[in-house]
Amino acid sequence: MGSRVSREEFEWVYTDQPHAARRKEILAKYPEIKSLMKPDHNLIWIVAMMLLVQLASFYLVKDLDWKWVIFWSYVFGSCLNHSMTLAIHEISHNFPFGHHKALWNRWFGMFANLSLGVPYSVSFKRYHMDHHRYLGADKIDVDIPTDFEGWFFCTTFRKFVWVILQPLFYAFRPLFINPKPITYLEIINTVIQITFDIIIYYVFGVKSLVYMLAATLLGLGLHPISGHFIAEHYMFLKGHETYSYYGPLNLLTFNVGYHNEHHDFPNVPGKNLPMVSKGLDVFVPDDDAIR
Numbered sequence: 001m002g003s004r005v006s007r008e009e010f011e012w013v014y015t016d017q018p019h020a021a022r023r024k025e026i027l028a029k030y031p032e033i034k035s036l037m038k039p040d041h042n043l044i045w046i047v048a049m050m051l052l053v054q055l056a057s058f059y060l061v062k063d064l065d066w067k068w069v070i071f072w073s074y075v076f077g078s079c080l081n082h083s084m085t086l087a088i089h090e091i092s093h094n095f096p097f098g099h100h101k102a103l104w105n106r107w108f109g110m111f112a113n114l115s116l117g118v119p120y121s122v123s124f125k126r127y128h129m130d131h132h133r134y135l136g137a138d139k140i141d142v143d144i145p146t147d148f149e150g151w152f153f154c155t156t157f158r159k160f161v162w163v164i165l166q167p168l169f170y171a172f173r174p175l176f177i178n179p180k181p182i183t184y185l186e187i188i189n190t191v192i193q194i195t196f197d198i199i200i201y202y203v204f205g206v207k208s209l210v211y212m213l214a215a216t217l218l219g220l221g222l223h224p225i226s227g228h229f230i231a232e233h234y235m236f237l238k239g240h241e242t243y244s245y246y247g248p249l250n251l252l253t254f255n256v257g258y259h260n261e262h263h264d265f266p267n268v269p270g271k272n273l274p275m276v277s278k279g280l281d282v283f284v285p286d287d288d289a290i291r
Contacts, residue, residue, distance in 0.1 A: 078223055084113075085220065115212065130142070225252060243260070
């Protein structure tokens with residue numbers, strides 16, 4: 001558990017991120033992919049139902065023993081809250097209402113944010129766009145661990161701790177690496193979220209509030225669904241910076257596992273990414289630069 005891991009340095013590359021070139025080349029061969037670049041209005045009803053289910057769970061746990069509050073926050077609430085963060089990811093790309101109603105999407109993101117307990121949606125949107133534009137760029141893409149994280153969390157046990165605390169690093173890393181001025185929408189997001197948390201506390205009690213916050217912390221940390229945080233951009237194979245996962249967890253994560261497809265076509269909503277993947281199965285199959 002205390003042994004050092006084999007890799008002790010980041011993998012540095014000095015070429016442009018590959019997805020812009022892939023997008024151009026793929027669209028030249030498959031222009032029909034453009035027909036998949038459209039809003040997904042079903043997200044509106046899916047997110048609303050998810051929030052209603054989480055509200056019902058707040059009521060159901062309010063009188064449970066503490067051990068069961070934590071148990072259900074990990075077994076059930078964490079799955080729902082993790083899924084909600086990925087719904088917010090879809091919202092950040094303006095999929096519910098389309099690009100011509102960007103502000104509607106920001107308000108809807110605040111609505112989806114309610115079940116998480118902490119303000120997240122508006123800030124995520126700002127930094128996630130950098131992740132697409134400057135994938136892997138040092139000091140810009142805050143999805144990438146810092147030099148300190150790579151240096152300190154260098155043993156099996158420390159990496160285990162890092163996975164547990166991953167939501168905290170994800171939340172605070174931008175403040176140290178690429179801080180941005182606070183916007184009025186972020187202030188509104190925070191005020192709405194804190195107001196909602198206070199209402200939950202007074203209506204359901206402290207156990208429901210703890211359940212909500214624990215579900216977010218546990219669901220984004222040491223949890224099976226959270227594997228995608230590492231798998232998406234860990235360089236398992238030299239020269240390949242983005243990876244896709246096509247397993248059943250995509251049913252809970254709005255197809256975020258189709259990650260190569262998502263970075264190639266960030267304007268395609270998650271529900272359509274399997275169709276992109278199906279089309280690419282016949283696209284230059286022996287060309288590693290494409291698949």
